[in-house]
Amino acid sequence: MIVHQAEAVVLRTWPIHEADLIVSLFTRDQGKIKGVAKAASKSRRRFGGALEPMTHVLANYTEKPRQDLVRFDSFEIVSSPLSNSVDYTRAAALAFYAEVLEEILPDRDPQDAVFRLMLAVLDHTTTNNIWMPVTYFGLWITRLMGWMPDVLHCTVGGEAFAGRPAYWHAHADGLVCIEHKRLASSTLTPESLALAVRIFRQPIAVFAGEEWPRSRAADLRRFAIQGLERHLERKLTTSVALAKLGG
Known part of the structure; x- marks a missing residue:
């Protein structure tokens, strides 16, 4: 024992x-x-x-x-989490983190980078701001699992997006340029692509002082969450709750 x-x-x-x-x-x-x-x-x-x-x-x-x-x-x-007020939006964010970690982490496999990510987003998830930490977590957990594609270049032709939109499909990995987009693809704006680059280069505290309404980077959150769901091969229950909140 x-x-x-x-x-x-x-x-x-x-x-x-x-x-x-x-x-x-x-x-x-x-x-x-x-x-x-x-x-x-x-x-x-x-x-x-x-x-x-x-x-x-x-x-x-x-x-x-x-x-x-x-x-x-x-x-x-x-x-x-109960040491601060918990409304429905904050509860939805916390439940999202818990469900994602429960589903994607293998048993008995230490993941120190994921653990540090989790503590960081918990510190910044408040009733006044869930969309910034949810976006940060969604992008980074996808990257740490090895499921995040290059956000700077088309995965088909290799062209740099360079201020142009990128496109992604719910049933395919990677981002593509307009020449290689499939039917029923979704769009990532140049602003969201630039934000993704910042997120991968800067700690979460840098974003804490920025205005982050739920409309900001909503396309980026959907991109990250659908990437998680594609690799998990199932719909996340909590992603439905976040979508109903407009995120």
């Missing part, structure tokens, strides 16, 4: 038995792990409010050889 303490973010919980929960955690050192939190629904001393999705915790747990599920003993809250 091995005892661990790990920095982690709570992704999801499922009830089992009477008061027990299955918990999915994204840990910095071990990647995504799942385990049983005994009597978690009743024990405020051991878990308190630390089981809300997107809570940043120090998780104490034990694991046995050849067992897939660990045993969670207690969580200590580092930061909680």
Whole structure:
């Protein structure tokens, strides 16, 4: 039996038995792990409010050889999404992060860059601004998974977009110029392409002071989210909620 303490973010919980929960955690050192939190629904001393999705915790747990599920003993809250007000828009953004990470991360595969990305966007997701961190997260998580195409050149002919729009199709990878666009393609404006380049070159804090209405870079968000859904081969439940909010 091995005892661990790990920095982690709570992704999801499922009830089992009477008061027990299955918990999915994204840990910095071990990647995504799942385990049983005994009597978690009743024990405020051991878990308190630390089981809300997107809570940043120090998780104490034990694991046995050849067992897939660990045993969670207690969580200590580092930061909680409930420490600030949560309206529907912020809840939708937090749920989006949790669903994407739950779906794309393999078990037991450390992803330090993804972990740092997650903490950064959590710090900037407020009731007054979800669209900037959602855009930043959507682009960077797609890139870190190796699914983001070159945003400067046509993937067919190699031509630089150089201030011209780019086009993408829901069922194909890559961005193309107008000469190579397919029927039913969507457009990425030159402004959104330039913003994507900035996002890949600058930390999220640089964008915190900028005006970011939901209309800004909406095409860029759809491009990133559809890229995620294409590789996951399913529709993200939370992307529907974000679309209904106009994003």
